[in-house]
Amino acid sequence: xxxxxxxxxxxxxxxxxVRSAIYPYLIAKQQSGTFILRIEDTDQARYVEGATELIxxxxxxxxxxxxxxxxxxxxxxxxxxxxxxxxYHQWGKKLIELGRAYADPTPSDTxxxxxxxxxSEKIPYLYRNFRPENPPEWHEGIxxxxxxxxxxxxxxxxxxxxxTAGPEVQDDIILIKADGLPTYNFAHIVDDAEMGVDYVCRGxxxxxxxxxxxxxxxxLSLPVPKLISLPHILGPTGGKKLGKRDGAKSVDxxxxxGILPEAMLNYLACxxxxxxxxxxxxxxxxxxxxxxxxxxxNSGARFDETKLLWNNGQWIRKLVDENGIDDFYxxxxxxxxxxADSYDDTYKKRVLAIIYDRLKTLSxxxxxxxxxxxxxxxxxxxxxSNKFLKKYSEExxxxxxxxxxxxxxxxxxxxxxLQTALNELLEQTSKKPAELFxxxxxxLSYAPFSPALPLTxxxxxxxxxxxxxxxxxxAIENA
RNA sequence: GGUCUCUUAGUAUAACGGUUAGUACAACGGGUUUUCAUCCCGUCAACGCGGGUUCGACUCCCGCAGAGAUCACCA
Numbered sequence: 001x002x003x004x005x006x007x008x009x010x011x012x013x014x015x016x017x018v019r020s021a022i023y024p025y026l027i028a029k030q031q032s033g034t035f036i037l038r039i040e041d042t043d044q045a046r047y048v049e050g051a052t053e054l055i056x057x058x059x060x061x062x063x064x065x066x067x068x069x070x071x072x073x074x075x076x077x078x079x080x081x082x083x084x085x086x087x088y089h090q091w092g093k094k095l096i097e098l099g100r101a102y103a104d105p106t107p108s109d110t111x112x113x114x115x116x117x118x119x120s121e122k123i124p125y126l127y128r129n130f131r132p133e134n135p136p137e138w139h140e141g142i143x144x145x146x147x148x149x150x151x152x153x154x155x156x157x158x159x160x161x162x163x164t165a166g167p168e169v170q171d172d173i174i175l176i177k178a179d180g181l182p183t184y185n186f187a188h189i190v191d192d193a194e195m196g197v198d199y200v201c202r203g204x205x206x207x208x209x210x211x212x213x214x215x216x217x218x219x220l221s222l223p224v225p226k227l228i229s230l231p232h233i234l235g236p237t238g239g240k241k242l243g244k245r246d247g248a249k250s251v252d253x254x255x256x257x258g259i260l261p262e263a264m265l266n267y268l269a270c271x272x273x274x275x276x277x278x279x280x281x282x283x284x285x286x287x288x289x290x291x292x293x294x295x296x297x298n299s300g301a302r303f304d305e306t307k308l309l310w311n312n313g314q315w316i317r318k319l320v321d322e323n324g325i326d327d328f329y330x331x332x333x334x335x336x337x338x339x340a341d342s343y344d345d346t347y348k349k350r351v352l353a354i355i356y357d358r359l360k361t362l363s364x365x366x367x368x369x370x371x372x373x374x375x376x377x378x379x380x381x382x383x384x385s386n387k388f389l390k391k392y393s394e395e396x397x398x399x400x401x402x403x404x405x406x407x408x409x410x411x412x413x414x415x416x417x418l419q420t421a422l423n424e425l426l427e428q429t430s431k432k433p434a435e436l437f438x439x440x441x442x443x444l445s446y447a448p449f450s451p452a453l454p455l456t457x458x459x460x461x462x463x464x465x466x467x468x469x470x471x472x473x474x475a476i477e478n479a
Numbered sequence: 480g481g482u483c484u485c486u487u488a489g490u491a492u493a494a495c496g497g498u499u500a501g502u503a504c505a506a507c508g509g510g511u512u513u514u515c516a517u518c519c520c521g522u523c524a525a526c527g528c529g530g531g532u533u534c535g536a537c538u539c540c541c542g543c544a545g546a547g548a549u550c551a552c553c554a
Contacts, residue, residue: 008554043553108552115551124481125550143552160484169482169550177552184554208483208549231485232547241547274492278502297492299485300547307491307504317517358516368515388513426512437513449515 001033003199005059005066006188008040009051012250013058015268015303016233016242017203022269023230024201025064026291036195037069040188041082042181058251062261063284068195076195081187088182091190091220092144092175100219101175102131103138104145128172144176146186146216153211158228158293160204165211173212189213193222201228228293231272232300242303254308258335258362262319263312272301281314309360316359325353335362339373347372350459354451368447372459375468376446378475383442388434397439398476401469403429404440408469413462418454443472 003024007013013021028035037059039052056070068074078084095101111127118125128148138144150167157163175186182190192200207229217224232241235248242248254264266282275290282290320328329349340348351372358368370376383389383397392400404425411421426436437453444465450456457465 006554010554040554046553104552111552119480122480145552163483165483171550174552179552181552183552188554202554203548204484205548206554229484234547236490271491276493278493280503301492302490304490304504310504313517355516357518360516386514423512433512435513439513441513445514447514450513451515453513 001028001031001199002036002068002195002197003028003033003201004036004038004192004195004197005064005201006038006040006191007055008043008046008184009048009055010043010046011048011051011244012054012252014242014244014248014250015254016244016248018058018062018251018264018268019230019233019272020202021059021064022062022265023228023273023291023293023296024199026269026288027199027201027293028067029288030291033198034067035064036074036076036197037066037079038191038195039070039080040184041080042177042184042187044179044181054250054252058255061255062251062265076191081191082181084187084191085180085182087194088176088187088190089140089180092138092182092186095146095175095219096138096144098219100147100149101138101144102135102147103142104132104172104174105136105142106130106132124168126168126171131172140176140180141178143174143178145172146175146212146219148172148212148215149219150215153214155210155214155224155227157207157210158199158226159231159296159298160207160229161298163207163210169208170211170215185209185212186216189216189220189222192225193220197225199226199228201230204229204231228296230296231298233271234300234302236303236305241300256363258359258364259308259312260315260319260331260362263308263315266315267308267311271303272297281311281318313360316362317357320356325349325356328352328356332362332365335365337366337370337373339370343373347459354455354459358449358451368449371445371447371450378472379446380472380475380479382446383439383472383476386438386442388432388438392435394476394479398473400429400431400436400439401443401473401476404436405466405469405473408457408462408466411462413458415454415458418457422454440469443469 005021005024007017025035027033037056041047052070059066066072068076069079092101114127114130115125127145128150136142148170150170152164152166154162154164173185174183176182210227214224234240235242235246240246251264255261262283265284265287269282269287269291270280273291273296275292275295326349329345329352332352336348351369355365355368359365389397407421407425407428411417422437426433429436441450441453441456444450444456444460460468
């Protein structure tokens, strides 16, 4: 059992087309089959240097390891179409011998005239009505065309159901271009056959070309693989399919924004597919187990970044809660504020342990943890305009903080003791938690929010905590 | 224009022809000793339209509308 992902190296993998990698991977793994990566680099004009590596990186990051393809090799190597030219030529010659392909010397401007003529007469443009009369012998340098055999065709698409098409959509498509390289239309059929691919999973945009492919399978006496057409992923607004030209972000960009591969895989797999239960969070193994082609939605699904962020938060908490901070910490290394560089892993892990349940993405660490690594700028307005604190005079605020300092100085520095000390302080000052805790919290962090006070104190340490409160007292008195 | 596909709340989706049309995200409100978040509780919100078939239709059939895809020596 074999499936494949066959991208062309024209750039990064984006949100709109990852599913054509994810689904074949899941199908293959579910049946203990083989997942092939094949690079369809037959269009030299659109080839982008480095794109293959980008694609490979993204697949590896998502955990979609291929069993055959670049780097790993395999029985059907090579896996770059540009290196398989002779194979396509052989199959092309076979079609010529069968009388099902012909060399087409017609210049392209003549072809354009045919097309214009049909358009102006409002009749369908079909090249088979303009077949050259005495085609020359084929050789590289002239395009090779399929000699179509238009007739009613029917087939089954695993997602779209039973399909039919009439002869009007079947034509003499180009098999091999003038540059000697095959078109997608020809190459993918040859390769899938040579590589033993059983499932062809691709976007619905290929649905309307399928009758031509069926004609080709028939002419070559090849079995038709199972066909799976995936509906488009649509942009967040409007009903357009999400493509690069509409600003579809690369999967890699989300990685750099601190999205976990688990969340990306989970979210995308469930965008337009569900197993019929109310389960929302799936790991890769669960997806492999529960995935089913016949439950893929047959309408387009809008990409919702908000839900991806929610899913990512779920995964951050799940991974930390299940495997611990030590296990999760390495994933955060690229996301700390610059000022954290001079701190050791132990300290950063302690910060992570009290902040992780607020993260939506790993890049939130940058903004949410700076006060653990650098002295915060004092903005007294955060205190004086605070809804619980604005009723107090500067003197009262200063007193509150100084009482706190005295208490904290006598406290043994553990979160539990600090909690007890803070409770005693509440009684001693007869202030409300909202008042006392707010002012201490702000004095420590000057951040819009921070973890629970005893935890923040514990991680910051006794000296630093008390020093920061002192600084605020001084600032209030000098104000 | 030809051909093809799709249509349940703002979004993603569930529902043997019989349910108060379920769930999640979002939004809004509330609770957990400050904040932000987590977690918990609650509120709002949907079967595109019109015909059939049927005792009964979100579900089956036909039309319409809307949306999308495709008509390359691109994939």
